[in-house]
Amino acid sequence: MLSFFNVTKQYSKVTAVDRLSFSIQKGEIFALLGPNGAGKTTSVRMIMQIIEPDSGEIRFDTAMVAGKSVDRRRLGYLPEERGLYQETPIIKTLVYLAALRGKDAVWSRKQAISWLERFGLKERMNDKVSALSKGNQQKVQFISSILHEPDFVVLDEPFSGFDPINQEFISDCIRELRDSGMTILLSAHQMQLVERIADRILLINDGRELVSGTLEAIRQKTISGQKIVVKYNGDVNHEQLDETPGISGYKMIDEAEWEIYLGEGFVLNGILNGLALAGKITDLKTAETTLHEIFIQSFKNGRNNNEK
Amino acid sequence: MKNELKVVWEVTKWEFNRFFKWMDLIKGVLFFSLFGLIGGVIGYWLASDTFTAPDIAVANYGSFDPSLFEHNELQFIDHAATHPDSLNQQLTEGKISGILTIYSLDDASIRVPSERAWVIILEQFLNELRRDVKISESGIDPEWISSLQAGIGLSREFEKGGESTTADKIVAGIAIFLVLMAVFMGFAYQFTAITAEKQQRITEQVISAIRPQAWIDGKILGITGIGMIYILFYGALGIAGTLILMQFGIPVGSALAQINPIFLITFILIVLLGTLMWNSFYAAIAATIDDPNTSQKTGWMTMPIYPVMLAFFVLINPDSIPITILGIIPFTSYAVLPARMVMTYVAWWEPLLAILLLMITVHLFRIAAARIFSTAIMMVGKEPTFKEMFYWFRRV
Incomplete structure (x- = not known):
């Protein structure tokens, strides 16, 4: 057209x-x-x-x-x-x-x-x-x-x-x-x-x-298409999340609920141990990234690429 | 091409109907007729009051002969024997209009309740009486005085055309007024149409649907159409009014005689082209105005008034070389030439040349207007500079 x-x-x-x-x-x-x-x-x-x-x-x-x-x-x-x-x-x-x-x-x-x-x-x-x-x-x-x-x-x-x-x-x-x-x-x-x-x-x-x-x-192109929603009971050691290979980013929804983004080329198994070390998990599920998240992530990626 | 013309026609109809309302035109005429009627009635009433012969009590004739006190608009009543108090009483009660007391040939007084128009007539009458007495006393022949006061009988012969009469000047004045009306109506509507479209953010939608040239052509034609309707309407109303006045025996027929078919066709053509030209100009300027309340360019919109002002010089000397040239060049011909055609003899080629030049100018103006319009109409929050406008204009 x-x-x-x-x-x-x-x-x-x-x-x-x-x-x-x-x-x-x-x-x-x-x-x-x-x-x-x-x-x-x-x-x-x-x-x-x-x-x-x-x-x-x-x-x-x-x-x-x-x-x-x-x-x-x-x-x-x-x-x-x-x-x-x-x-x-x-x-x-x-x-x-x-x-x-x-x-x-x-x-x-x-x-x-x-x-x-x-x-x-x-x-x-x-x-x-x-x-x-x-x-x-x-x-x-x-x-x-x-x-x-x-x-x-x-x-x-x-x-x-x-x-x-x-x-x-x-x-x-x-x-x-x-x-x-x-x-x-x-x-x-x-x-x-x-x-x-x-x-x-x-x-x-x-x-x-x-x-x-x-x-x-x-x-697929932006955030590998994988997002994990994790519920913790009690404090979360976010430094542990930072240090865990395979986690490209995370976001705290509330004190108990966190969204964790899987880095490109990594699988869920590879980060489970890091998630468990960060706190006491009460629930864990995978979810699809929304367009809003893709939008934000794309601009972050774009900005990072420009800075590089 | 066919589609383009159809679009232009759609815009023309839209712009015309957007501003032209028959009811408004009729209401306007009724409003002015009503006020004219009220003015006429008041004027007639005042006039009839003025010319009702006032009863003037003459308390003293001075050195004038009482038998001379006769006038078709003034009623003199001899009250030389009446006591002043009684006369004052009669004046207060409204039984008489005034008390005239003449002391000498050079000194008199009139006592009235307040200012009256007939006092001027009385003063003229007394002056004439005094002059006659003075002439009589001096022994000069009255006929010699009349001969002295009479001017030389200078008759006028013209190489071209005839003498400009008052009727000619009235028709020329009306022609200039109608032109002015059409052009300034274009100013008001074109200005409103375009600045409102910019402010109401309509522009982008329309300009995506049609070419700017089609839009500007439609606007120019629609708004010029309104001006023409007003000219024809008021022109026809003027002719009808003249015919009615003729029925009452008022000598206005000579004004009507000036309106021959050739003049009428030339007048309509020239005014039409002139209005088209100025409406193109208005469209281009209006498109560059972002906020009409603060824009410096608003002053440009008054430009067409200057040729009309020049047209009034035609009434002084329609055959001067500058006026003849102004009657041909496009920016002034629409106002000057119709006035010249009424006032003097105009060679056949002058209207033809003026019309041809106007047609070329209108064509160039509409293209230039579309160029300026297409670029400037999308500028919001900023107005183009004159340098930019001149650049767009040069591209034509």
Whole structure:
């Protein structure tokens, strides 16, 4: 669907995107993650033709191209910086934004009403946007990005401003859109949601790739995929944990519960003795690392590599 | 291309409907009509009060002949024999309008409850009486005095066109006013439209959907459309008003006679192109403004007023070389040329050249505006420098 090849974008003194390459397959949810200032928004804006790369190439499927550039009617975009015409009725705003993407007014109106009904806003379709709460404005904005049934949509922070129930609802909608054949580029900070819906993930920092692939593949690449949750009764000798070969890191959840990360190339047997020497174990189980932990660990690894 | 035009049309409709409301236009006309009506009624009432012949009690005629005290707007009542106290009483009770006492040819007084407009008429009347008495006393022939006061009968012959009448000047003034209205309406709406879009963060979504050139073209056309509707509406209202006044016998027909079809078409074309040009300019400047409350660039938006100010010089001398040149060059022609066309003879090639130059300028301005717009519209928290803007403009 899209290939981003060796792309660089420099602002006066900052290299926002630095020789970044990745590709997005048709019909997948591709998550672009990174800390603030990592280069996500610049990458997204280049994909959306808002700004041009200094070097490199962004190539869409030939079916998406009209003339010399991508057919903008086949793209959808939910920018991180939200905004709608505040003094215009909701339905008019949606029909206008769909018209800009080449959709007929009658068709757009029908589709918009259907989506508004799904989001519980049908009764308010003639209200001005300014009359809606922030959360409901977010819903209208989300609808505007996918109303015209684009082939490829970029959703930048689609969950922000929503309560947990609506976050779940939005993530269900995103999955449904993917199942209907839409390709989705997702950028979000809600790791537990991204973890559940993304097919593939790209972590970037300072405009460069840190790690990419499926969640499972990333787990393998970052923290060996193994985490052990240990419960102790009484004091824990954390110096013993430091000295035990095979333990790459640990975190105290509370006084009794600790998360222990297994170093790359080590197996559980090799650290059991060290864990037992650190305190009186009452419970021990293995667990999978979360995306949040991968995210944090990747940046630590990235920073360490940079320092080296 | 077809898709691009469709998008431009969508934006044009959106921008037009965003700001143009028929009800607001009608309400505005009704509001002004109501105030006009109230003003007219008050004026008529005051006028009728002024010209109701006041009853002026003459307490003393001085050295004037009482038989001369006749005037169609003033009613003189001989009260030379009435006691002053009684006259004052009558004045207090409103039975008479004033008490006139003449002491000599050079000295008189009028006693009134308060300031009255007819006192000016009375003063003129007394001055004329005094002059006649003085002439009579001096033995000079009154006809000789009249001849002395009459000016030379200087008739005007023009090589080009005819004499500019008051009607011409009124039509020229109205034309300039309508142009001013269209341009400043563009200023208000374009400024609001673009700065609000920037502040409401709508820009990024729209600019990902359509090319900046399509967006700017639609904006320019939509907002120019509003200005044109206002010009046509108020122009038609003016013609209707003139026709109504003619029905009442008021001689305003000569003003209407100035509006011939060639003038009308040229006027509409030039104003349309001029408004398009300035709306492109406004769009480019508005896109560079981050916060309208603090931006130094807001002052640039007043630039189109200067050509309109120059247009008023046409009323003084429409044939001067500077005014003829200003009627052709694009930045001023939209205001100066229509005024010249009303005031004097304009060669056929002048409007043609002015229109051609305006068309070229509009084309260049819209491209420059889109370039500036596409870069500046995404700048939030920072405004581009003039150097940057000039660089983008040069790229055109």
